[in-house]
Amino acid sequence: MLGVDGYLGWATALHLSQAGHDVVGIDSLVRRRWDRECGTQSLIPIKAMPKRVSLWNQLTGRTIGWRQMDLRDARAVTELVQEVQPDALIHFAEQRSAPFSMIDLEHAALTQVNNLVGTLNLLFALRDYAPRAHLIKLGTMGEYGTPNIDIEEGFLTITHNGRQDRLPFPMQPGSFYHLSKLHDSHNIQFACRIWGLRATDLHQGVVYGNHTDEVALHPGLATRFDYDAIWGTVLNRFCIQGALGLPLTVYGKGGQTRGFLDIRDTVACVRLALEHPAAEGEYRVFNQFTEQFSVKALAEKVRAARAVHGLDTNIVHLANPRVEREEHYYNAKHQKLLDLGLRPHYLGDTLIESVIETVERNASRVDPVELEQPNVDWRRGGTAGWGKAAAESAAEAEPQPVLVLSSSRRRRRPSPRAAAARLAQ
């Protein structure tokens, strides 16, 4: 389990451990460093890795081996694979934020080099020391972009000038992060072809929620929950905004449609892929999501969940910081995991309400500035002060009106006291 300290990596490791698999968890902990760089933090407090795995052991009697390691270290990766002789490698250990990759050149190059080099290191280690192991790689539905035809699972049979071939689906990723996943996909597919490796590329949709059966066992097993403009995903952000009585901020027209899934389905999908491995030399793609929604429709769902309790919710449209189609055709297939036995948790009011409750329990940790204007623009990069917040907080700690939806792109970071005051308004 590579990337075991992440939002999905931790939840997946617990799920597989609970299911009886022997799990070794690897992480460089860089995600926690990036939090410090970006001035962001998980809404839900998370424990240090040694504490988490030891708590898991106390609660369940099961062991997750924990090792701190950077996948960019080729020698360490080689030694790991040689020593552990894994049946499968589950690879979540990549920089996974699109806005982070769009901050500037440094973050774009960091994202692509980090992700490509880590995956290349794994591929060569597999070739040399565990050629029969199954690589399960977290990709993204964002590799496809938004073509005007149905999206198939990785491949498409194309007829052209009277001839036919089954070819990789044409891809149009929408950020340097999404591009890094596409580059990985091509490298992995090539390695399967020439070295006979076996790989499953999970083209995952946008994940929401923060509870799985295992995470829910104990508060100390919590997985991270991001809501800010760099690391957060859209439904999580809407739930937090809803819980705080803030307007839901839709980027642009909100017709952007994507595949979504519950975190409980993420961990189930990985287990299904693991327990039904790819064949020797096979590179296969599973589209890993359960439903597709437009951003606008998601905002309406959150509004409806609150209306049941007699609460009003405003929806506001912000200038879209991304360059993307805001009204488009979208019909992506996602049959293969269902065929393997996935039983989806569809998005319902219950989920939205449970997330809202989680937010309310952790309201003191919400930084309202993170819920304002997005701080990375696809055209211009990180807006002024996107990551300098921590250093500047003292100087800019004046109280601000709570609903700051101004057109200013300058980012302000209130002191904890000021933030609390704003939340209490």
Added chain:
Amino acid sequence: MLGVDGYLGWATALHLSQAGHDVVGIDSLVRRRWDRECGTQSLIPIKAMPKRVSLWNQLTGRTIGWRQMDLRDARAVTELVQEVQPDALIHFAEQRSAPFSMIDLEHAALTQVNNLVGTLNLLFALRDYAPRAHLIKLGTMGEYGTPNIDIEEGFLTITHNGRQDRLPFPMQPGSFYHLSKLHDSHNIQFACRIWGLRATDLHQGVVYGNHTDEVALHPGLATRFDYDAIWGTVLNRFCIQGALGLPLTVYGKGGQTRGFLDIRDTVACVRLALEHPAAEGEYRVFNQFTEQFSVKALAEKVRAARAVHGLDTNIVHLANPRVEREEHYYNAKHQKLLDLGLRPHYLGDTLIESVIETVERNASRVDPVELEQPNVDWRRGGTAGWGKAAAESAAEAEPQPVLVLSSSRRRRRPSPRAAAARLAQ
């Protein structure tokens, strides 16, 4: 002109300078370092950059600005673009050998990181300091692989389940090098879409020949000519083998079909792209080759050219070190450069004979070991001693029979004296 010290970069710089363009030439000179690492060298001696540009100035009165710089240095790239304010950037400055990228993990990662980071640095510098400049990027026909349908120029109109879209052509590159070019293509296409940059991606075939009108002006203006298993291309290798009376070594069945072009057409194509720039926000692909041949057919052409002079030529088939289809459909379009006015130099006996003459003039520089077995295998990587040759030359300087086509993959480097003796046999 980025990569001005290379085989095509130098010839292109002279051609554009002669045509009246103001050329600034950039190179890190890493290609010469890689020659030392691999124990390879250009068949034709080439001058140091300062000597070449000063000779060009003496002969023509025209100036090529020369600067040594590594594209991986983001600050240097930014300052260059800011200072020069180019109308166009012609980007040949990448690691360009498929076998080099397949030696081992280190060379695979070096190739992808070097090529991606250099190109990302350029894209951001263009966005910030020269957004109207035209990026002309050397890609490769190898990005397409060998699909069972006609290959179009970069894009394909696909009808699927009753809907239609014009999408990037599905790609299946055949080495970590070819993959790096595909990754670049995706990054560049994205930058054009979100930042409005203009780019032409030249998906070039395999180049042969070593003379252009400008290079031919003076021996001191020669461009490099590679024939070894790492840097050489197939027709150049056959011509050298033919000139020395050695068998032509075909990898596998020889049905591998690719696009080819004369170096004179390379320089003309770049000029045509330069003088007919892409529109703002446009990412376009030109398939840059003039004819397609199978490897076997090329060997037959060399044999026929020698037969005219009453010379016999053997053709031998070696185990294919690459993983590729050896018999396949191949029909790649290449209309766009013809539409812009390209007048191709088709491959004829004259070209083959002129290359053979060049070889004969430089026969003393041929290392016959380089013409033996390929020393990088797609499955296993660099075979024993692929790059350790220089250090071992003294110990292994015993004379060898000239036609070493043994099954041993061990690489031997004869002393210069032994090599001369072998050639004289």
